[in-house]
Structure formats: structure tokens, C-alpha cells
Amino acid sequence: QHCFTKSEDGFLYCEGLKVQDVMDVVERRPFYLYSKPQITRNVEAYKDALEGLNSIIGYAIKANNNLKILEHLRKLGCGAVLVSGNELKLALHAGFDPTKCIFNGNGKLLEDLVLAAQEGVFVNVDSEFDLENIVSAARIAGKKVNVLLRINPDVDPQVHPYVATGNKNSKFGIRNEKLQWFLDAVKAHPNELKLVGAHCHLGSTITKVDIFRDAAVLMVNYIDQIRAQGFQIDFLNIGGGLGIDYHHTGAVLPTPRDLIDTVRELVLSRNLNLIIEPGRSLIANTCCLVNRVTGVKTNGTKNFVVIDGSMAELIRPSLYDAYQHIELVSSPPSDAEVSTFDVVGPVCESADFLGKDRTLATPSMGAGLVVHDAGAYCMSMASTYNLKMRPPEYWVEDDGSVSKIRHAETFEDHLRFFKDL
Numbered sequence: 017q018h019c020f021t022k023s024e025d026g027f028l029y030c031e032g033l034k035v036q037d038v039m040d041v042v043e044r045r046p047f048y049l050y051s052k053p054q055i056t057r058n059v060e061a062y063k064d065a066l067e068g069l070n071s072i073i074g075y076a077i078k079a080n081n082n083l084k085i086l087e088h089l090r091k092l093g094c095g096a097v098l099v100s101g102n103e104l105k106l107a108l109h110a111g112f113d114p115t116k117c118i119f120n121g122n123g124k125l126l127e128d129l130v131l132a133a134q135e136g137v138f139v140n141v142d143s144e145f146d147l148e149n150i151v152s153a154a155r156i157a158g159k160k161v162n163v164l165l166r167i168n169p170d171v172d173p174q175v176h177p178y179v180a181t182g183n184k185n186s187k188f189g190i191r192n193e194k195l196q197w198f199l200d201a202v203k204a205h206p207n208e209l210k211l212v213g214a215h216c217h218l219g220s221t222i223t224k225v226d227i228f229r230d231a232a233v234l235m236v237n238y239i240d241q242i243r244a245q246g247f248q249i250d251f252l253n254i255g256g257g258l259g260i261d262y263h264h265t266g267a268v269l270p271t272p273r274d275l276i277d278t279v280r281e282l283v284l285s286r287n288l289n290l291i292i293e294p295g296r297s298l299i300a301n302t303c304c305l306v307n308r309v310t311g312v313k314t315n316g317t318k319n320f321v322v323i324d325g326s327m328a329e330l331i332r333p334s335l336y337d338a339y340q341h342i343e344l345v346s347s348p349p350s351d352a353e354v355s356t357f358d359v360v361g362p363v364c365e366s367a368d369f370l371g372k373d374r375t376l377a378t379p380s381m382g383a384g385l386v387v388h389d390a391g392a393y394c395m396s397m398a399s400t401y402n403l404k405m406r407p408p409e410y411w412v413e414d415d416g417s418v419s420k421i422r423h424a425e426t427f428e429d430h431l432r433f434f435k436d437l
């Protein structure tokens with residue numbers, strides 16, 4: 017069951033609510049519209065898949081940092097993966113259990129590591145200098161830090177180079193030839209560091225589970241080597257990265273169960289606790305960016321649908337040439353001509369497009385047009401370029417009503433940065 021469905025008469029619904037009806041009542045456009053029940057279903061799919069394993073679902077907050085969504089994920093039992101001090105603070109604010117939180121990153125700052133040490137979150141070691149900073153943070157906080165080594169397994173995730181992280185030229189993680197240096201460094205700091213596990217993250221939008229399996233085999237070998245040196249390590253963290261069906265072609269993509277099943281036996285054979293760090297596969301398909309058509313134009317040989325949303329609200333197509341499915345919220349009149357359009361925003365950049373060469377019935381001015389799968393890396397990557405203020409967010413509740421879950425950013429918010437200067 018998926019939250020967004022099209023009725024036979026051509027209306028887009030979110031959990032039984034006509035998106036057109038929501039557009040008629042919200043105060044600002046464009047806006048993000050989520051389904052809370054879909055978020056729940058996505059978490060339940062992971063929980064079901066993880067049955068029989070000791071595990072932590074560390075939701076990657078970077079994918080979407082809406083506080084209401086975080087609180088909901090926390091209530092469903094998720095932990096959190098953090099990549100900045102502010103993400104750490106937000107996770108604590110949202111009430112996440114620090115012992116289910118993992119602080120990750122190649123440039124963690126000392127002050128943020130001190131907070132992580134004080135709160136008792138897991139910290140992934142990324143480099144030599146990172147290890148030194150974690151040792152300093154432990155001393156300042158007066159607490160021993162539970163660390164995992166982020167090992168770069170050098171596996172090709174077969175994704176866009178911008179979202180590949182576990183290959184040999186990546187800026188993330190420790191190269192395996194350096195492993196011994198890190199083990200010795202941990203041994204040299206028994207009062208500051210407790211090595212509890214190994215971590216890897218291969219990349220994002222991965223659609224073949226064999227890639228996770230290959231990495232897990234390598235990681236378990238590293239864990240064997242580490243244990244052979246007397247370390248009692250219990251955690252294997254295989255990161256996030258599971259892709260979703262952005263193309264809506266009905267292609268069968270691996271599910272959370274497929275992902276977990278491919279590593280289950282390995283994890284059990286070594287009596288490990290499994291940490292996973294999903295972002296996209298928990299939240300992307302729970303949301304649409306809802307836009308309104310400003311007008312339709314033709315230049316040369318190209319047709320354009322101009323909408324009020326843009327690369328400022330949703331940058332993935334501009335940044336990664338990413339495909340996100342686009343459709344109208346209601347069918348236009350049957351005599352509307354079907355053409356190929358670039359769907360573009362009003363921002364002064366030729367890179368400002370939400371979709372290229374999309375076949376659509378020519379929409380009328382004011383028609384609703386959605387960009388699907390906008391729950392991950394869309395609002396969290398939104399900017400105020402061209403002073404397009406960040407849009408509001410709404411979700412459909414379990415009872416089918418709509419609630420606002422984030423206010424629209426306003427022009428006054430912008431002026432505030434210059435007050436009393």
C-alpha cells in the first residue's frame with residue numbers, strides 16, 4: 017500500500033485525501049505534503065525485516081530534519097545518525113535515546129564531539145586527526161567514548177559519483193591498510209576510547225543488494241581481524257543507501273527485507289548487533305512537493321511548464337540530474353494536448369528544472385503539479401536562493417486530517433538576520 021494513488025477519474029490522493037482539496041486550503045505554495053501513515057509503514061518494514069537480530073535503525077537525519085517527523089520516528093523506536101553538532105542537538109531535542117545515536121562525519125568539530133561524549137552517543141572514527149579529537153573530547157567530557165571504525169571497504173556502489181562514498185578515492189573513512197594504526201591508537205587510549213564496532217557506508221540510491229553483501233563479507237573479515245587482537249567488538253554498522261523506485265516504472269527493487277536477508281547469516285554467524293543507517297528508504301516516498309502551474313510557454317523547439325516550485329525548494333534534479341516523477345494532481349480536460357515539456361521553476365538559472373522531457377497533458381494556469389518522492393534530501397537541501405523562502409510542510413495524519421508540521425519561512429525571517437547591525 018502506498019500513500020499516493022490516482023483515482024480512476026484522474027485525481028491524485030494522499031491517504032484518501034484529494035491533493036487538490038489540500039491545495040485549496042493551505043496558505044502558501046509550493047508546499048511539501050507527507051503521509052504520516054506511510055512513514056510508519058516504512059519503519060515497520062525495516063522492523064519486520066530485522067526480526068530475530070539485535071539491531072538499531074539509525075535514521076539518517078540529513079535526509080529530512082523536520083522535528084515532527086523526527087519525534088514520530090523516535091516514537092516508532094528509531095535511533096538517529098548525525099553528521100553535525102546541530103543534528104546531534106536536534107536529535108537530543110527530539111528525545112532520541114543517545115545510546116541509539118551514531119555521530120558520523122569526516123570533519124567533526126571538537127566542540128560537537130564533546131557534546132557527543134557527554135551524551136554517550138556512538139562515534140564513528142573517520143581519520144587520524146578525528147581519533148585525536150575524539151580522545152580530547154573524552155578527556156574534556158570526562159567520559160569514555162564508544163567508537164566504531166569507519167572502514168572504507170572500496171566497493172563500487174554503481175551510483176552517481178556525488179553519492180558514492182565507500183570507494184577508494186572517497187574522502188570518507190579509513191583505508192584498510194591503515195587499520196593497524198587505528199587499533200594501536202585505540203589500545204593506547206584505554207581511558208578515553210572503547211572500540212565497539214566497525215562501520216561502512218557505501219553510497220546512496222543503491223539498487224542491488226549484492227553490493228551490501230560484498231561489503232558485509234569484507235567488514236566481517238575486518239571484525240574477525242580486530243577480534244583476533246583481543247577487542248570485544250559487537251557492532252557491525254553497514255550504513256544506509258538503499259535506493260527507491262524514483263522512476264515509478266513498477267520495476268521490482270530490493271526491499272528492506274531483501275537488504276537485511278542478504279547480511280542476516282553473516283551477522284548471526286559472528287553474534288553481532290547490526291546497525292543500519294537508512295535515510296532515503298525510510299522517508300523519500302512519503303512526500304510530494306506540491307506546486308502550482310504559473311504558465312506554459314514554447315521557445316524554439318522546447319515546451320516549458322513553469323511552476324512556482326524550483327531548484328530552491330528541490331535541488332536534486334539540478335544537482336545530480338536526478339529523476340523524480342512528476343504528475344498533475346487532476347486530469348486536465350480531455351481535449352488538452354499531450355506534449356513533451358521541461359518542467360521548470362522561476363529561478364534565474366538554466367539549471368532550474370524539476371524534470372526534463374516529461375510527457376504531460378498541457379496543464380491550465382493554476383493547475384496542481386507534484387514532484388514525487390520528495391521526502392528525502394529535498395526540504396533538507398532547500399535554500400533561499402532568489403529569496404524564495406523555504407516552503408511549509410504538512411502531513412496527512414492517521415485519521416486522515418491534514419496538519420501543518422513546519423511553518424513557511426517568511427520575508428521577515430530574512431530581515432531578522434540584519435536587525436540591530
Ligand code: LLP
Binds near residue numbers: 179257296297332393
Ligand atoms: N549513513 C551515512 C554515513 C551517510 O553518509 C548517508 C548518506 C546515510 C547513512 C543515509 O543514506 P541513504 O539511506 O539516505 O541513502 N543528497 C543526496 C544523498 C546524499 C547521501 C549522503 N549520505 C541525494 O539527494 O541523493
